Amino acid sequence: MTEPLVLQPKLDLPAAAPLAEALRGRLDGDVVLDGSQVTQVGALCLQVMLSAATSLRSKGHAMSLTNLSDKVVEQLAQMGFSPETLAEGRG
Amino acid sequence: MSDQNDPMAEIRASFFIECEELLEALQDGLQEMDEAEDGSEDPETINVVFRAVHSIKGGAGAFGLEALVRFAHRYETVLDEVRNGVLHPDSDAMKLFFLAADHLSDLVRACRDETPLPEETSEELLTRLDALLGDEGGAEEVAPEDFQPMGLSLGLDLPDLDAPTANHFTIRFKPEQELFATGNEPLMLLRNLCDLGTSSVRCNLTDLPALEDLAPETPYIEWLIELETEAAEPEIRDVFEFVDGLCEIEITGGASEPETTDSAPLPEAPSEEAEPEAALTEMPEPQVAPPPPAGAKPEDKEAAKETGEGRKGGAAAAKSVVRVDLERIERLVNLVGELVINQAMLSQSLDEAGLSPHSDAMNGLEEFQRLTRDIQDSVMMIRAQPVKSLFQRMSRIVREASAAVDKDVRLITEGEGTEVDKTVIERLSDPLTHMIRNAVDHGLEGAADRETAGKPRAGTVKLTAAHRSGRVIIEVADDGAGINRKRVQEIAVNKGLIPPDIQLSDSEIDNLLFLPGFSTAKTVSNLSGRGVGMDVVKTAIQSLGGRITINSEPNKGTTFSISLPLTLAVLDGMVVNVAGETLVLPLNVVVETLSLGPDDVQMLRPGHYVVRVRGGFVPLYDLGVMLGYRQQRKTEAGAIVLLIVLEDSTRAALVIDGIQDQRQVVIKGLDDSFYRAPGIAAATILGDGQIALILDPADVIAGMGHMRGADLMLSERMIANE
Numbered sequence: 001m002t003e004p005l006v007l008q009p010k011l012d013l014p015a016a017a018p019l020a021e022a023l024r025g026r027l028d029g030d031v032v033l034d035g036s037q038v039t040q041v042g043a044l045c046l047q048v049m050l051s052a053a054t055s056l057r058s059k060g061h062a063m064s065l066t067n068l069s070d071k072v073v074e075q076l077a078q079m080g081f082s083p084e085t086l087a088e089g090r091g
Numbered sequence: 092m093s094d095q096n097d098p099m100a101e102i103r104a105s106f107f108i109e110c111e112e113l114l115e116a117l118q119d120g121l122q123e124m125d126e127a128e129d130g131s132e133d134p135e136t137i138n139v140v141f142r143a144v145h146s147i148k149g150g151a152g153a154f155g156l157e158a159l160v161r162f163a164h165r166y167e168t169v170l171d172e173v174r175n176g177v178l179h180p181d182s183d184a185m186k187l188f189f190l191a192a193d194h195l196s197d198l199v200r201a202c203r204d205e206t207p208l209p210e211e212t213s214e215e216l217l218t219r220l221d222a223l224l225g226d227e228g229g230a231e232e233v234a235p236e237d238f239q240p241m242g243l244s245l246g247l248d249l250p251d252l253d254a255p256t257a258n259h260f261t262i263r264f265k266p267e268q269e270l271f272a273t274g275n276e277p278l279m280l281l282r283n284l285c286d287l288g289t290s291s292v293r294c295n296l297t298d299l300p301a302l303e304d305l306a307p308e309t310p311y312i313e314w315l316i317e318l319e320t321e322a323a324e325p326e327i328r329d330v331f332e333f334v335d336g337l338c339e340i341e342i343t344g345g346a347s348e349p350e351t352t353d354s355a356p357l358p359e360a361p362s363e364e365a366e367p368e369a370a371l372t373e374m375p376e377p378q379v380a381p382p383p384p385a386g387a388k389p390e391d392k393e394a395a396k397e398t399g400e401g402r403k404g405g406a407a408a409a410k411s412v413v414r415v416d417l418e419r420i421e422r423l424v425n426l427v428g429e430l431v432i433n434q435a436m437l438s439q440s441l442d443e444a445g446l447s448p449h450s451d452a453m454n455g456l457e458e459f460q461r462l463t464r465d466i467q468d469s470v471m472m473i474r475a476q477p478v479k480s481l482f483q484r485m486s487r488i489v490r491e492a493s494a495a496v497d498k499d500v501r502l503i504t505e506g507e508g509t510e511v512d513k514t515v516i517e518r519l520s521d522p523l524t525h526m527i528r529n530a531v532d533h534g535l536e537g538a539a540d541r542e543t544a545g546k547p548r549a550g551t552v553k554l555t556a557a558h559r560s561g562r563v564i565i566e567v568a569d570d571g572a573g574i575n576r577k578r579v580q581e582i583a584v585n586k587g588l589i590p591p592d593i594q595l596s597d598s599e600i601d602n603l604l605f606l607p608g609f610s611t612a613k614t615v616s617n618l619s620g621r622g623v624g625m626d627v628v629k630t631a632i633q634s635l636g637g638r639i640t641i642n643s644e645p646n647k648g649t650t651f652s653i654s655l656p657l658t659l660a661v662l663d664g665m666v667v668n669v670a671g672e673t674l675v676l677p678l679n680v681v682v683e684t685l686s687l688g689p690d691d692v693q694m695l696r697p698g699h700y701v702v703r704v705r706g707g708f709v710p711l712y713d714l715g716v717m718l719g720y721r722q723q724r725k726t727e728a729g730a731i732v733l734l735i736v737l738e739d740s741t742r743a744a745l746v747i748d749g750i751q752d753q754r755q756v757v758i759k760g761l762d763d764s765f766y767r768a769p770g771i772a773a774a775t776i777l778g779d780g781q782i783a784l785i786l787d788p789a790d791v792i793a794g795m796g797h798m799r800g801a802d803l804m805l806s807e808r809m810i811a812n813e
Contacts, residue, residue, distance in 0.1 A: 080292035
């Protein structure tokens with residue numbers, strides 16, 4: 001089991017490229033995203049995670065999100081997602 | 092948090108920009124309502140007014156600007172009564188609406204600048220607004236504190252398009268890259284949208300590529316929102332106001348349009364229908380469906396694209412506007428300026444290379460010149476703005492000024508669409524405010540005096556803007572008593588501004604108003620006469636490259652005309668030589684060039700000459716002497732003379748040594764740290780890289796002002812004696 005990837009507190013525009021980079025390096029196994037520090041999820045980072053989830057699934061791996069705060073779960077819901085649907089890359 | 096990339100700060104800033112536009116719409120609407128005959132108001136006008144206040148309230152709520160929300164809410168409640176036809180505002184109510192709009196704009200600015208809020212005025216106005224409800228809207232009991240998102244109390248039975256029936260909307264929202272680049276987040280918009288009613292949000296991931304192919308900063312996803320709301324479509328559009336042009340928005344449905352064709356699946360692709368559906372996610376009832384396989388089928392993408400395009404075509408083509416940071420435009424303007432200089436340099440080198448004027452290079456250069464000019468005009472157009480916002484501010488000034496001196500004043504504006512450089516507009520605000528106050532305070536008589544003079548009790552101030560021969564003319568005209576010239580001259584003599592025995596023409600007396608420290612008001616009112624005189628106005632206008640003139644007729648009124656250059660960046664100039672220096676004169680003042688014969692010049696007194704031009708005499712000035720380049724020469728015979736006519740019709744002949752060229756020059760402002768040389772307006776860089784000073788002819792002539800009046804009179808006498 002690889003180390004969880006600790007997500008940045010603010011997943012906004014500047015965070016999207018580094019997050020994509022970090023995830024691209026982990027497409028060869030299951031990925032656990034640690035959302036304990038996250039306070040804000042933006043649409044671009046959301047896209048990156050969704051795309052990563054789809055890519056992982058197509059390779060037979062899984063992605064999961066842990067330690068999300070209620071606030072973040074609410075933000076995801078407002079964008080039409082739950083932590084589970086996000087982890088499955090289908091919202 | 093407080094770094095410059097803080098998205099909230101940016102959104103907040105754009106909210107306040109938005110507010111300015113809404114306030115403008117509010118003023119416009121109120122004006123229209125005020126002008127309409129009783130009962131003939133267009134219901135849409137009232138809607139516009141209502142929506143403006145409502146949108147400000149909505150935005151203010153998002154930023155926790157409590158005071159603004161509170162005031163806007165109660166103001167909106169009253170406007171809602173008007174909208175629902177319960178309240179019919181009389182002229183007093185309209186005045187109150189104007190006051191409330193002014194106050195709302197004060198509150199917006201106070202919130203923006205984080206300055207103390209004028210709470211007392213809020214309270215007073217709110218009490219008066221509530222009184223309107225109490226008197227006229229008695230049928231309805233509105234608890235002022237009852238904070239409803241929309242004032243929807245009445246009107247259920249009215250055939251109002253905005254009537255509060257539950258509407259069903261389908262909203263497609265696809266953010267574009269710029270939306271993020273400007274600090275916006277879809278989350279905020281979705282949240283605001285959901286606040287309007289009950290909603291379900293689905294995200295379409297059809298276009299989302301695999302991670303390897305994904306550009307992290309490019310948005311691929313779009314949202315489909317099903318919204319049940321009592322709000323009308325404009326309210327929904329309001330949610331996206333801040334991101335206008337930064338996303339694709341498509342709103343379908345609504346009360347009058349229950350089903351839409353746009354959202355229907357593609358008819359010819361029933362088998363593919365499942366695919367995009369599968370890629371749609373829904374909350375709070377997520378569909379369980381397999382994800383699209385990585386590297387989605389190209390035809391699926393095509394289908395999705397087609398759907399998108401079909402929808403796009405269905406949506407009304409809204410006027411798309413881009414907000415650009417002024418700094419970027421400034422940079423562009425500067426670059427174009429450099430381009431003009433560069434082109435001049437190229438032109439000069441080709442000239443020096445001795446190329447035939449008919450050569451291809453020369454022809455090409457001519458084309459290049461035309462293009463440069465077109466580019467320059469286009470860039471200037473970007474900076475140009477209608478003077479409307481400025482005029483609206485003035486209508487407030489009139490309202491306040493007339494209330495302060497207890498006069499009934501009507502402001503008529505014309506030519507609000509006239510476009511002027513943004514910098515000019517900003518810098519015109521103060522002088523214009525002063526002129527308007529002056530017109531109300533000094534220009535117009537009291538109601539009793541007006542009646543005696545056979546005029547309507549209400550005075551009129553007319554504010555007009557127009558383009559005239561490459562300049563912008565702004566006029567402030569009142570229908571008052573006109574300038575009391577006798578009194579003006581008396582005061583000027585008493586204050587020692589002019590010698591007691593001097594004979595002055597009417598226009599010369601009028602111009603005394605522009606002398607520093609001049610004030611004609613018998614009593615200093617709290618409105619004007621605060622020690623800031625028309626001289627300050629004149630200085631401000633001159634610093635914009637403009638001129639101000641007065642025209643006054645007894646008992647008919649006074650008109651102040653400001654003439655301004657369209658732009659502060661380029662100038663058509665005449666390049667001349669004076670005492671070995673290269674100078675540029677604005678071409679628009681030069682009417683004629685002549686070379687002096689021995690008999691053309693006549694001496695008035697030592698050092699003061701006039702030149703005979705077409706049967707008249709014009710004062711002759713040696714530019715070299717005036718600018719301190721050389722001593723007065725014994726004779727000016729053989730010299731070249733430029734005959735100039737200024738805005739106020741003053742004529743003068745300027746002696747120069749030679750004319751070099753006539754060309755467009757780029758104005759480069761002189762740094763403030765330079766000594767402000769009289770007669771010099773700015774500088775420019777010529778084709779050969781040399782720096783040339785640009786003259787302000789009016790200032791040059793004014794420098795000789797002490798002798799001008801006397802000289803003119805002498806020359807008039809000489810003509811009479813002829």
